[in-house]
Amino acid sequence: MSDKNLEPTVEEKLRSLYNLQLIDSRLDQIRNTRGELPLEVQDLDDEIAGMGARVEKIEKEIDDLNKNIKEKKEAIKTSEALMEKYTKQQDNVRNNREFEALSKEVEYQELEIKLSEKRIKEAKAKIEHKKESLAELNEKIESYTSHLEHKKQELEDIVKDTEKEEQKLTELAEKYGEEIEPKLLKAYKKIRNSVKNGLAVVPVERGASAGSFFTIPPQRQMEIAMRKKIILDEHSGRILVDSELADEQREIMKKNLKA
Known part of the structure; x- marks a missing residue:
């Protein structure tokens, strides 16, 4: 110039x-x-992050179900204790009305126990289903992570091969751009x-x-x-x-x- x-x-x-x-x-x-590699890497990262969030959600749901099972088991113990108490009281009743009232209490606790057992069974079935989903997700995450590492290495190799040239070209582009x-x-x-x-x-x-x-x-x-x-x-x-x-x-x- x-x-x-x-x-x-x-x-x-x-x-x-x-x-x-x-x-x-x-x-x-x-x-x-580099083609679509940067986008592929980003998409895989997002997919893995999304699956990771689903894993956390399922794990929390399993934890909540286990807590619910524990609560139902405690409720069964309470009902059994009440049944034992009401049954003993029946030995000391003064009339049929008191006996029948205690019998109804015993029946009610029996129903409570059956309901709790049903809820425990349902919760266990849900846990098994969620564990299967969890295993599938973790397997998928492992596969995606392996694929991601491969793609990252592929991108890194390409970038490494052209890094110096790209830097020099960028500097030259700025230089010639200033002249225009x-x-x-x-x-x-x-x-x-x-x-x-x-x-x-x-x-x-x-x-x-x-x-x-x-x-x-x-x-x-x-x-x-x-x-x-x-x-x-x-x-x-x-x-x-x-x-x-x-x-x-x-x-x-x-x-x-x-x-």
């Missing part, structure tokens, strides 16, 4: 834009090698975000913009090669540069990345 106090020429702007495009394209490639006027940089990012492949700046190849089948008129190609103004492809809206400039910047970028 020329003196920082001078306004950069259109050619310098185009070179900076294409440099940034080369860097961003390489960063895209690096991130694409804010309005132009904003336009570049807008174009980049609007196209699937992220190519906002493309060279003219074989008479058409890279990746396009639409031919650019010879007069337009000459204007692009002159580098006197920023020209957009009327079909894709991308910024166009001549192939010679593109080749030069690719070579420079290769050297910069090796340095």
Whole structure:
């Protein structure tokens, strides 16, 4: 670039834009090698956390059922003690009415015992069912955790292989981004975000913009090669540069990345 106090020429702007495009394209490639791995890792983490919460819920339900069983067993002991008491009292009654009243109390306690035994049986059945669910969940958690560790290692290996290059590219992207006027940089990012492949700046190849089948008129190609103004492809809206400039910047970028 020329003196920082001078306004950069259109050619310098185009070179900076294409440099940034080369860097961003390489960063895209690096991130694409990770594919869906980051999302897979996050999804597995969320799944395991969700299953862990369900395990805690089931364990609490089992604990509550065991407490309920304990309470029912205590209630049975109380009823048995009352039955014994009322039965003894029947030996000392003074009339039939008192005897019948005590008999009803004994019958009531018998019913209470049967009801408690029924509730204990039901609670035990629920506990068994919940234990089966718990075993299945824990087995699933173990499987998911193993799969997660594998995916994390896979992602870590990919990141490790490209970490230094990605850091250098990010630093270069910031450097070239600072050399581009804010309005132009904003336009570049807008174009980049609007196209699937992220190519906002493309060279003219074989008479058409890279990746396009639409031919650019010879007069337009000459204007692009002159580098006197920023020209957009009327079909894709991308910024166009001549192939010679593109080749030069690719070579420079290769050297910069090796340095």
